[in-house]
Amino acid sequence: MLKDKMKEVMQYNSILNQPNAQGRYKNYKCFHCKQMGHIAKFYPMDYKKEVSDMKKDTKVQGFKASKSTELITYPKIIHFSTTCMIKDTDLTNWDKIWYISDQINRHVCYKLDNFYNIKEGFSVTKLKNQKKFLFTYELGEVLIEESGKSIMILGMYYAPEVTLNILSLDLLEKQGFETKYDGNRCTLSLIFKDKEVHTFDEDRMKKMHNKYLQDYFESLSK
Structure with missing residues (x-):
């Protein structure tokens, strides 16, 4: 007191x-x-620092990981080619660098400490082109610091054998992000970040639907 x-x-x-x-x-x-x-x-x-420290204390992980003692019997290195590096993620350390790739259909992260939250699980995907198995330890959330702002990425797979932290370009678009390029660097932003009124013409979509099927059926008769 x-x-x-x-x-x-x-x-x-x-x-x-x-x-x-x-x-x-x-x-x-x-x-x-x-x-x-x-x-x-x-x-x-002094009080500004105290408030800042309190804010940092609230940014805690939402999970507890046990200390790993098990070794992988047949370790592999899995690499995916990338399209760009997310701007400013290389300002801290290697484990915090993030890339975007159009060669993978999921987000993967090799560092457990990067996860804000994670649900334990196990899945295996066969990579035919690499003739390897991609082992992932289920889904989580990762907070990425990019260009002075924090971006929460959902649907992140923990994959300890991949060489880079990678965001899937296709999945980002499905999650509502757009990618802006500047050479070999890029930034992320939300598609619906502004209160812009978007138009949606359902009839135009149905015409495209019908045209696709019509072209498909015509190709079968040739």
Whole structure:
């Protein structure tokens, strides 16, 4: 309690020393501490750090992983070619780099620590072109830091034998993301991020439906 009281005193003293704190901003309410008499611009730095640390503490993983002691008997390296690297994901470390590929139909991540949440499971996919098995340990969620914003990607498979963290271009489109390219780098954005009114002509879709079947049936008779 003494520590909390000292913080209150330090905060109050800091406010008193702020320029025009008791004048210009006396009727303003700070959105950080919810107190009257100052604004966030003049919020004490010690408290800014404390609030920042609290926000970091809330970004915890939603699962608990046991320490792995089992070794893979027949380890393989599985590589997929990529289209681009997601911009700014290479600013931290290798395990946080993300790529986009049109050669895979699912999102895969080789680092368990990257997952925000995951559901345990087991599945095997045969890769005919590589003559290998892709083992995945079911679905999860991953938070990707890209160009100053956080993007939650759903439907992520944990695949420890892949060489890169990869997002499927086809699956991204189905999940409502669009990819913008800048050389060999790219950024992600939501297709419906703005309140734009989109038009939908169902008759045009049905005409395309009918035309496709008509062309198909005509090709069978040739």
